Amino acid sequence: MTRAQRSLYIWLGLAAVLIAFPLLAPVLPLQPTIGMDIPHRFAGPSAANWLGNDEYGRDVLSRIIWGARASLAVAFGSAFCAAVIGTVLGLLGGYFRGITEVLAVRSTEIVICLPPLLLAMLVITILGAGVLTLTVALTILFVPNYTRVVYAATLQTGGLDFVKAQEAMGTHPLKILARTVLPNIVPPLLVQFSLTVASGILLESGLSFLGLGVVPPAPSWGLMIRAARAAMDQQPLLLLWPSLSLAGTVLLLNVICDRLQDVLSPKTAARGGAAWLRRQIKRTPGVPAPEVPLLKIEDLSVGVALEHGSMGLTKGISFEIKPGETMALVGESGSGKTLTGLAMTGLLPNALNVTDGHAWFRTDNGVVDLSALTEDEFGPLRGNEISMVFQDASAALNPVHRIGDQLAEIIQRHRPMPKAQAEEEVVDLLRKVGIPDPERRQRAYPFELSGGQRQRAMIAMAVANAPKLLIADEPTTALDPTIQAQILRLFGKLKDDNPGMGVIFVTHNLAVVKEIATHVSVMYAGQVVEQGTVAEVFADPRHPYTKALLASVPESDAERLESIPGTVPQPGAMPEGCRFAPRCAHAAAACAAPQPLLDTGAGRTTRCLRWADLWKDVA
Amino acid sequence: MLRYVALRVLIALVLVWLVSTLVFLVLHLVPGDPAELLLSAGNTAPDPEAVAQLRSQMGLDRPVLAQYASYIADLTHLDFGVSLRDQNPIAPELALRLPRTLELILAAALIASLIGVPLGTIAAMRDGGWSEKLVSLLASAALSTPVFVVGTTLVLVFAQWLGWISAGGYVPLAEDPARHFALLAMPAATIALPLTAVMIRMTRASVLEVLEKDHVRTARAKGLARGPIIRRHVVRNALVPVITVLGLEMGTLIGGTVLVEYVFNWPGLSGYLVRAVEARDYPEVVGIVLVISFLFVLLNLLIDITYAVLDPRVKLAK
Numbered sequence: 001m002t003r004a005q006r007s008l009y010i011w012l013g014l015a016a017v018l019i020a021f022p023l024l025a026p027v028l029p030l031q032p033t034i035g036m037d038i039p040h041r042f043a044g045p046s047a048a049n050w051l052g053n054d055e056y057g058r059d060v061l062s063r064i065i066w067g068a069r070a071s072l073a074v075a076f077g078s079a080f081c082a083a084v085i086g087t088v089l090g091l092l093g094g095y096f097r098g099i100t101e102v103l104a105v106r107s108t109e110i111v112i113c114l115p116p117l118l119l120a121m122l123v124i125t126i127l128g129a130g131v132l133t134l135t136v137a138l139t140i141l142f143v144p145n146y147t148r149v150v151y152a153a154t155l156q157t158g159g160l161d162f163v164k165a166q167e168a169m170g171t172h173p174l175k176i177l178a179r180t181v182l183p184n185i186v187p188p189l190l191v192q193f194s195l196t197v198a199s200g201i202l203l204e205s206g207l208s209f210l211g212l213g214v215v216p217p218a219p220s221w222g223l224m225i226r227a228a229r230a231a232m233d234q235q236p237l238l239l240l241w242p243s244l245s246l247a248g249t250v251l252l253l254n255v256i257c258d259r260l261q262d263v264l265s266p267k268t269a270a271r272g273g274a275a276w277l278r279r280q281i282k283r284t285p286g287v288p289a290p291e292v293p294l295l296k297i298e299d300l301s302v303g304v305a306l307e308h309g310s311m312g313l314t315k316g317i318s319f320e321i322k323p324g325e326t327m328a329l330v331g332e333s334g335s336g337k338t339l340t341g342l343a344m345t346g347l348l349p350n351a352l353n354v355t356d357g358h359a360w361f362r363t364d365n366g367v368v369d370l371s372a373l374t375e376d377e378f379g380p381l382r383g384n385e386i387s388m389v390f391q392d393a394s395a396a397l398n399p400v401h402r403i404g405d406q407l408a409e410i411i412q413r414h415r416p417m418p419k420a421q422a423e424e425e426v427v428d429l430l431r432k433v434g435i436p437d438p439e440r441r442q443r444a445y446p447f448e449l450s451g452g453q454r455q456r457a458m459i460a461m462a463v464a465n466a467p468k469l470l471i472a473d474e475p476t477t478a479l480d481p482t483i484q485a486q487i488l489r490l491f492g493k494l495k496d497d498n499p500g501m502g503v504i505f506v507t508h509n510l511a512v513v514k515e516i517a518t519h520v521s522v523m524y525a526g527q528v529v530e531q532g533t534v535a536e537v538f539a540d541p542r543h544p545y546t547k548a549l550l551a552s553v554p555e556s557d558a559e560r561l562e563s564i565p566g567t568v569p570q571p572g573a574m575p576e577g578c579r580f581a582p583r584c585a586h587a588a589a590a591c592a593a594p595q596p597l598l599d600t601g602a603g604r605t606t607r608c609l610r611w612a613d614l615w616k617d618v619a
Numbered sequence: 620m621l622r623y624v625a626l627r628v629l630i631a632l633v634l635v636w637l638v639s640t641l642v643f644l645v646l647h648l649v650p651g652d653p654a655e656l657l658l659s660a661g662n663t664a665p666d667p668e669a670v671a672q673l674r675s676q677m678g679l680d681r682p683v684l685a686q687y688a689s690y691i692a693d694l695t696h697l698d699f700g701v702s703l704r705d706q707n708p709i710a711p712e713l714a715l716r717l718p719r720t721l722e723l724i725l726a727a728a729l730i731a732s733l734i735g736v737p738l739g740t741i742a743a744m745r746d747g748g749w750s751e752k753l754v755s756l757l758a759s760a761a762l763s764t765p766v767f768v769v770g771t772t773l774v775l776v777f778a779q780w781l782g783w784i785s786a787g788g789y790v791p792l793a794e795d796p797a798r799h800f801a802l803l804a805m806p807a808a809t810i811a812l813p814l815t816a817v818m819i820r821m822t823r824a825s826v827l828e829v830l831e832k833d834h835v836r837t838a839r840a841k842g843l844a845r846g847p848i849i850r851r852h853v854v855r856n857a858l859v860p861v862i863t864v865l866g867l868e869m870g871t872l873i874g875g876t877v878l879v880e881y882v883f884n885w886p887g888l889s890g891y892l893v894r895a896v897e898a899r900d901y902p903e904v905v906g907i908v909l910v911i912s913f914l915f916v917l918l919n920l921l922i923d924i925t926y927a928v929l930d931p932r933v934k935l936a937k
Contacts, residue, residue, distance in 0.1 A: 110637045115915055117874035118908045121896045122642065125904045126649050126656050202765050206878050209767045210893050222767075229771050229882075233779055243768040251763035274830045277744045277845060347836055375845070382842035390840075395833035398852050400859075400930055409851075410841040445931045461841070 008259040015252055022068035030062035033219045042235040051241050054224070055231050060238065064245055067219040070208075071249070074131060075200030078138035079193055085139070086146025087189065091177050093147070094154025105151050108144040116141050120203060121212065129212050134204055141203075142196045149192050153185040187264040191257060198253035205246055221246045275350050276375045285358055285369035292360045292367055293322040294502045295344075295469055300357035300371060302339045302348065304571075310355060313571050314339055314526040317357070318597070321519075323468070326495070326503040328513040328534065330549075331523035334568050337506045338391075340523075341471045344370050344504075345388055346378045361386070361469070384414040387462040391474040393454035397446040403430075403457050404442030407464060414465045425464075432497075433460040433490060452483035456490065463494055471504045476512065488515055510553045514538060522546045525568050525579040528597065532604035542606040544614070545580045578609070586614055623927055631920045636691075638912045642905055643690055647683060654679050657899055676703065677901065699906035704898055709906040712891065717910060719789065720887035723876055724918070726803055727810035728865065735815040736861065739822025740854055746827060754819060761816035766875045770809040770882035777805065787883035806883040810875045814868060821864045825857035832856070859930045866922035873915055 021028070031049070037057030045052045051060035086108075093104035111119065123137035157163060158181065166176050207213035208222025216223055221242040228238035290296065300317045303310040314336035321327050329337040342348045344359050359370035363385055373381075382388075390396040398406060407429060408422040417425075423442070430438035433456040446454055455475060462470055472491070476484040495501060505517055513520055513534060520537050522530045522545065530543040541547040548564045566583035575581060577592040584591070590609055597605045608614070646653050654674040658665035674680050678689070693700065699709040742754040778786035784801055792799045829835065830853060838852040877889035884890070888907050895903035 110641050112870075114638060114641065114908070114912050115870040115873040117877050118892075118911055119645075121877075121892060122645055122904060122908055123649075125896050125899050125901055126646060126653070128656075128659065128899070198763075205765060206767060206874075209878065210881055212893070212896055225768060225771065229774075232771070232775050236775060236779075239771060239775065243764075243772070247760075247764040247768060250765070251759065254759060254763050274744070274835075276839065277830075345840060347839060375839075378839075379842050379844055382840055384842055388840045390833065390837060392833065396837045398834040398838070398856065399932060400856055401851070409843070409847075413842055413847075447932050458837075461837075 004259065004262040008263050011256050011259055015256060021065050022072060025065050025069060030065060031059035033058060033063050033066045034217050052237060054238055055227055060241055063219040063224060064241055067221045067224060070131060070214050070218065070220040071201050071204050074134045074138065074204040075197045077135045078142060078200050079196040081139040082142030082196060083146050083189065083193055086143045087150045090147040090150025091154055091181060094151040095158055095173065095177055105147055108147045111140065111144045117203065120207060124212050129215055131214060134207060134213050138200050138203055145196060146192055149188045150185050153188050154181055157181045157184040191260055194253055194257040194260060198250050201250055280374040282374055283372040285372050289360060289367040292362055294362055295321045296360045298358045300343060300359055301355045302343050302352055303355040305351050305353065311571055317528055319521050319531060321502040323500040323502055325519055326505055326517045328517035328520045329504060329506045329523055330508065330510060330513050330520055332508060332568055335523040336526040337523050338473050341473050341504055341506050344471060345382060345386055346373055383410045384465045385467055386469045387467040389459050389462045389472040389475045392478050393458040394446065396458060397454060399446055403444055403446060407461055410461055410464050429460040429464055451479055455479060455487055459490060466498055467501060469502045473506045488512060491516055510550065525574060527579060527607060529607040536604060542600055542611040543608045544584045544586055586610055624924060627920055627923045631916050634916045635913055639694055639909060642908055643687055657901055700902040702903050703900045709903055713906055713910050716886060716888045716891055719885065720876055720889060723806055723810060723885065723887060724872060726807035727814060727872065730807060730811035731814035731818050735818025736822050739819040740826050742819060742823040743826035758816040758819045761812050766809055766813065767878040767882055769812055770879050773805050773809060787885065789886050806879045806885050809879050810872060814872055817864060817868050818861065821861045822857060825860045826853055829853050829857045859926060862922055862926050862929065866919045869915055869918050873911055
């Protein structure tokens with residue numbers, strides 16, 4: 001039994017105990033609810049009358065318990081009748097569609113156009129007050145709720161394969177409805193039932209309170225509150241008991257309804273909300289900052305926090321970028337290249353964090369460790385000295401703000417200026433990234449632009465404050481090939497405009513690497529396996545994975561395309577030694593030990609132990 | 620935008636017609652003779668002479684279709700007929716009381732939004748923390764307590780015990796503005812309470828969802844501080860579904876006014892309705908139910924338009 005189920009059963013048990021009292025009222029030793037006892041008017045609680053006496057000297061406890069019978073009879077009665085009628089209508093409408101659907105479903109929805117209490121009052125005007133009238137009125141009110149729920153669920157279930165199969169075998173439709181569809185709609189029905197019972201109790205007591213429901217002298221919580229209100233200066237306690245009973249009952253039903261929903265549709269989202277909104281403890285790197293030209297990543301590891309400890313996702317990433325260089329991070333999906341980019345801007349998803357290493361970055365005010373900054377410390381850097389271009393611009397731009405406003409926002413955040421001046425800059429920026437008619441387009445919402453234009457706007461946002469470091473996360477992946485080429489040319493142009501800007505370009509596309517980058521880090525299963533300049537690595541790969549990757553690209557010179565056998569190992573099940581060994585044709589016994597990044601001279605590194613034996617002769 | 624509004628207005632008009640028809644049908648769908656039903660109480664058979672008189676007075680002796688035609692024709696002139704009790708026309712009374720009920724509803728919606736949205740946002744931002752648990756608990760309690768219990772308790776505490784304010788009543792705005800708003804405060808707060816709870820729950824769920832969105836990460840990547848991110852990129856986006864729920868809750872809200880106007884002796888439509896139902900004055904009840912339903916449709920129309928202003932994408936759909 002899960003925790004949610006246990007919680008549901010506890011609350012249901014409590015409800016059962018409470019319902020037992022009014023059900024057993026005739027056999028409980030209760031005082032009569034009718035009849036007067038004038039000497040004991042407004043008497044307080046006593047041994048004989050635990051909750052005291054009301055304005056006619058009647059026992060309050062006994063009236064509370066008998067009053068519950070009226071509320072429960074009306075609420076359960078109308079919820080049950082409405083459930084039966086609504087379910088039949090919903091099933092018929094959802095299964096047969098067409099004219100049945102209009103008659104059964106759409107017609108009941110008109111009832112929803114009337115505020116609930118009003119329809120009940122209309123019915124009471126015609127039929128006169130009383131328990132039976134109330135039940136009829138509430139049944140009419142609740143039918144559409146059930147019809148809607150059942151109709152929607154029937155539409156869903158009716159389209160499922162096993163229902164279609166039964167239809168094909170010629171099973172009678174009513175039989176299918178009763179045997180197959182009905183059991184599948186029980187969960188939403190249960191939720192609806194608990195909701196309508198709660199609402200029925202509220203409506204019954206409300207109408208009785210107005211004097212339009214249960215007819216005195218029969219006891220009812222609503223009537224008791226009505227009477228207590230008239231006498232509240234004499235005995236305020238009389239108001240308390242029925243109010244508590246009423247609110248408590250409805251609260252109990254609401255809690256059961258919530259628990260029921262928890263059990264029926266367990267929430268998958270982790271609780272805890274956004275970590276970046278919480279107060280963060282300032283951390284210090286622990287080691288003195290080294291002198292770096294622009295960015296130096298040292299042994300950076302990212303892990304996901306689990307219930308017990310954490311699981312490593314990337315391990316020991318190291319590389320360096322000097323002003324003006326473009327470093328491509330390349331690898332298959334899941335290799336950790338995007339995480340590395342996000343870790344440098346403190347934008348890792350909730351449960352993920354940097355577990356080890358440093359990311360030294362030269363800001364205008366000295367060298368800082370990006371992996372140890374708090375959200376507040378990142379503020380002046382992000383969008384100013386370091387900026388990011390995300391993969392999916394349609395999701396990364398805010399759908400409800402105009403493009404121009406979103407651009408002006410980043411400009412004014414880091415360089416305060418009047419609105420008109422910012423708007424001028426926005427237009428210039430949009431023109432620079434190749435958006436036609438920028439004066440008009442800056443007034444457009446993201447959904448009004450094409451995919452390529454959205455990505456251009458995203459890029460304009462990233463370069464608005466002439467950053468020192470631009471991190472582009474698969475900026476062309478979601479685009480058409482022709483648009484991809486244009487966006488790559490745009491990156492080239494922006495580099496020419498701002499030659500000191502370092503770029504980290506995350507991609508899985510080797511052709512893109514060749515076109516845009518000066519340096520490349522090949523990543524595999526959370527590690528860097530080879531590094532060097534693009535020209536050298538492409539001409540002379542020194543890791544079997546790089547070689548295999550190059551051979552699998554259509555544009556390469558290989559005679560035939562090769563695929564890499566096997567799959568990337570899962571984060572929880574990384575091999576102890578070389579992570580590529582299980583898929584490598586050259587794996588040897590020594591590869592079973594952890595592999596360091598080897599310096600192969602001339603600024604190149606590889607994580608392959610056997611690089612020298614394998615390729616010395618070729619090189 | 621204009622096309623969207625025109626379409627919404629058209630849909631609202633169709634709804635008004637459907638509701639009017641439904642209200643007309645209720646009397647005729649109930650088994651038995653309507654005039655007899657309206658005059659019967661308990662098990663005593665009504666006086667046949669009175670039944671015949673009521674029948675001709677309400678036009679029930681004419682063919683049903685003819686009754687329907689003149690009913691709809693009268694409605695287009697905003698003619699709601701005359702009261703059975705005193706033969707006075709109903710429309711002027713409705714016109715007098717409608718603004719008072721509307722004021723109550725708008726004040727309650729305003730209070731609920733001003734409190735519910737910030738509290739819901741805080742609950743989402745502090746998800747799992749003690750402030751979130753406290754806010755959620757208060758919301759559950761507020762949702763489970765009937766408005767007339769809340770109203771009566773407020774009267775007991777603030778009018779009877781503390782004596783800060785009179786137990787109820789109404790003073791026109793032009794006569795004494797300060798007293799007008801003082802008397803508005805308690806009924807408006809009472810109606811607002813459950814609505815605030817709904818707003819808190821919805822805002823919390825909606826903000827939690829928006830916080831997961833990519834564009835919030837973009838806002839952080841721009842270097843914005845928490846405040847502007849929450850205001851411009853989270854709450855603004857999260858409001859769209861919250862507004863929809865406000866529309867769905869409008870029915871409960873209007874139902875709530877019936878009880879609250881009674882508790883606080885507020886001379887709006889609903890107090891009038893309770894007396895009309897007590898007297899079983901059918902034309903009056905129909906008139907009030909229709910006006911409140913029209914109000915309901917109108918408020919939903921306003922919400923649809925707000926929706927389009929908040930989310931520019933809505934205008935394109937449909």
